[in-house]
Structure formats: structure tokens, C-alpha cells
Amino acid sequence: MADESDNEKTEDPTQRKLDEALKRGDVVKSQEVNTWFIIAAGALALTTFSGSFANGLYTTFRGLIANSYAIRTDGRALVSLGEKIGIETIAAVAIPFLLLLLAAIAGNMVQHRLVWTTETITPKLSKISPIAGLGRMFSKQALANFIKGLLKLTVVGVVLTALLWPERDRLEGLISADPAAISGLTMSLSAKMLGAVVAILAVVAIADYLFQYRQWHEKQKMSLQEIKDEYKQSEGDPAIKGRIRALRHSRMRQRIMAAVPKATVVITNPTHFAVALQYEPGMDAPVCVAKGVDRIALKIREVAGEHNVPIVENVPLARALHASVEIDQAITPEHYKAVAEVIGYVMRLRRGLARQ
Incomplete structure (x- = not known):
């Protein structure tokens, strides 16, 4: 009975165990947190930079179409044209793209310190094993992710429906409306929907992070024997010290x-x-x-x-x-x-x- 209790993982992990897990890349990671940061950054970019982004591309391609008859497409001229269009397009989307990149990095940094390790990408037979793959597909984690995805889609769908339902008459009238009016209404509704989605996903991200942290912490727990062995390794065997x-x-x-x-x-x-x-x-x-x-x-x-x-x-x-x-x-x-x-x-x- 003493051996069984010694081998049960009931003790909180030591700092050394947590440091080793960090070196292996075994950290708390919620994909929902990353998703929220990227969607929030996308919503910010759309509401803040959409005008300058659209104007930049509009000016570039309007000039291209208006002067299409005078554009040379032979030899080096065609290459120069492609380079010019590419540079102007990149310049127009540079700030939104940078914002999304920073959001992706921030989504990881708020969960754990930056980790530089090759262990997670090291080839392992378990990663390509069909049996192990089937085990992961039908595991409790996969089932939990599936249910979580359905719930998220259901909640988002219900909220968006509640937002758009009062606007159904106006949406029907857009068929014959002026393009300028369509643009204004579209931007207004898009901002409302993006705000609702960001708010819902914030709640989902917080709940998922707490769940992932609990799962990770339970996985890091140690048995009494592991703590004794770690003490012997770090402090030395008491018999040897004697x-x-x-x-x-x-x-x-x-x-x-x-x-x-x-x-x-x-x-x-x-x-x-x-x-x-x-x-x-x-x-x-x-x-x-x-x-x-x-x-x-x-x-x-x-x-x-x-x-x-x-x-x-x-x-x-x-x-x-x-x-x-x-x-x-x-x-x-x-x-x-x-x-x-x-x-x-x-x-x-x-x-x-x-x-x-």
C-alpha cells in the first residue's frame, strides 16, 4: 500500500519539474486564446485601417484600368509593372498584416514565456503511427474539442442572428439601394457583428485557458517517489552525503x-x-x-x-x-x-x- 501511495501523482510539481517542462516545450496553450487575439486584431485592423487600405488599392487599380491602353507589357516593362503592383499592394496591407503578426505572438506570450525548442518538431514514430493517430482522434480531448466547437458555433450563430434579425427589412432593401448606402450599412453591421464575436470569443478563450491550465497542471503533478528521486538528484543521496x-x-x-x-x-x-x-x-x-x-x-x-x-x-x-x-x-x-x-x-x- 505504501508503494502504491508513493507512485500516485498527488503532489504539486516542483520548480525544477516546471522548468524541465518549459525546456521541452510542454507549456499551457489554449488555441482559443490565439484565435481571440487574431480575430480581435483583425477586427481592429478592419475598423481602423480599412479606409486607407481600400483607398490605396482603389487608387492603384483605378489608375491601372484607366491607363490600360498605354501600359506596355513586353519584356522588362511587364516585370516592372508586376513589381510596382506588388509593392503598392504590400504597402497597403503592411500595417494590418503586422498587426495580425503581433497579435499571433502576443497570444502565445500571454500564456507562457517564449520557448525555443526543437523537441516538439522532432520526428517521432508515435506522431506517424496510424494506431496512435486513431487514439488521438477518438480521445477524450478530441471529443471535448468537438463539443466545444459545436457550442461555440451555436452561441455565435444565435448572437449574430439576434443582431441581424431586426435589420432584415433593411437588408432586403439593399437589392435596389445605392452602392454608397450599401457600403455604409455593411460597415455598420460588420462592426456590430465583429464586436459581438470578439466578446463571445473572449469568454470562450478565458474558460478554455483555465481548462487547459488545469489539465496541464494535473499532468505535471508528481508522485512522492518522484519528489524523493528529484531531491536525491539535486541535493545528493543522504547515504552518500553521510x-x-x-x-x-x-x-x-x-x-x-x-x-x-x-x-x-x-x-x-x-x-x-x-x-x-x-x-x-x-x-x-x-x-x-x-x-x-x-x-x-x-x-x-x-x-x-x-x-x-x-x-x-x-x-x-x-x-x-x-x-x-x-x-x-x-x-x-x-x-x-x-x-x-x-x-x-x-x-x-x-x-x-x-x-x-
Whole structure:
């Protein structure tokens, strides 16, 4: 039972899992959001730039038709004509096209960060497998998309019908109306319909994004075992870390055994800190050869006692040296005076013992 609960994906994904999904291109993506941005941009372009767009093309093609009898179509002249028409057409549609392009990019950026990956386009057998294809066609996701499409068409159709139904008499009269009047009414009705479609699709896009996010988040969930494995990979296996700590302690003890006998003095407080210093004539300053707290401090004192290294109790100095000096480094200048007094005391003690 414990193994089954460990393998159930009930835990929220870690940041590392989310980052890996982003690198693979596995992100939240609602096609409805992209569709809304493109349709909204198209509606904006149509209502804002349709006049300049139409006038630009009207001027170009009116001049072309009016002067058709004088246009040369032989050799280079025909190529130049095609280039001119193409440039003027592109210039007329450039702003609407750029707006649609920016909308397509924005539709992705509002859902997730930009992703640069080749994994989604890497050939895979599952993508071309007929069996896998049939599975996708008749999957729950495909059924949900089909139902969503029907509902969207139904709602849009009902709303557009409600908008156009009061205008049915005017629409019938357009058969015999002046072209200028037809253009004005068409633009007015088009703006109303586009506004309604954009509003409906905004609601659909928000609902679909929330649904897609929930589906994606559920897919990213992890089991307890996966979280444990990820912790081991990122932080290291606790057993291995324990062995590393034991090895470090072993090396520290060996270093103490080798360094403390060479020390000139060991400065301690009664139980917690011990710092072994070495000083020889000609040295700029005493050097710390070993230091430690608690058990390591006790070991330093034991080794010092075994090799007749003087042990001097000085609580504030021992604490200060342990905090400020690393092993194999000289003591800092602010401790020169206090350490010099201790080493001087040790040397006088040795000279007294030598006379005896």
C-alpha cells in the first residue's frame, strides 16, 4: 500500500519539474486564446485601417484600368509593372498584416514565456503511427474539442442572428439601394457583428485557458517517489552525503594528529573551542595549524596533551581566533598583541623548565 501511495501523482510539481517542462516545450496553450487575439486584431485592423487600405488599392487599380491602353507589357516593362503592383499592394496591407503578426505572438506570450525548442518538431514514430493517430482522434480531448466547437458555433450563430434579425427589412432593401448606402450599412453591421464575436470569443478563450491550465497542471503533478528521486538528484543521496561527512571527519582527525604536535601553543576555552598556533623565529605572524569546536576541540586538546604542547585557557581569544582565522592562515593584526603575550608566556615557561 505504501508503494502504491508513493507512485500516485498527488503532489504539486516542483520548480525544477516546471522548468524541465518549459525546456521541452510542454507549456499551457489554449488555441482559443490565439484565435481571440487574431480575430480581435483583425477586427481592429478592419475598423481602423480599412479606409486607407481600400483607398490605396482603389487608387492603384483605378489608375491601372484607366491607363490600360498605354501600359506596355513586353519584356522588362511587364516585370516592372508586376513589381510596382506588388509593392503598392504590400504597402497597403503592411500595417494590418503586422498587426495580425503581433497579435499571433502576443497570444502565445500571454500564456507562457517564449520557448525555443526543437523537441516538439522532432520526428517521432508515435506522431506517424496510424494506431496512435486513431487514439488521438477518438480521445477524450478530441471529443471535448468537438463539443466545444459545436457550442461555440451555436452561441455565435444565435448572437449574430439576434443582431441581424431586426435589420432584415433593411437588408432586403439593399437589392435596389445605392452602392454608397450599401457600403455604409455593411460597415455598420460588420462592426456590430465583429464586436459581438470578439466578446463571445473572449469568454470562450478565458474558460478554455483555465481548462487547459488545469489539465496541464494535473499532468505535471508528481508522485512522492518522484519528489524523493528529484531531491536525491539535486541535493545528493543522504547515504552518500553521510559517507562524505564521515570521510571529511576522518581526514580532519588525521590532519589534527599530524598538525597539532607541531604547534607552539593551543588556546582554548574550557570545553567548546580550541585553536592550535605555530610560531617559529623569522615568521611574520603565528599560523593556525588546527582548530575546532566540541569533539574536534577535545581531540585537539588530547593530542596536544600527548605531545606536551602547552594548552592555554583564554576564552575570548579562543573564540575570536576560531571565528577570524582559517587553517594554514596567519592570525590577523588585531590579535597580534594578545597572541604575543600568550606565546611569550609559553616561551618563558619553557625556558624555566629548561633551567630546572
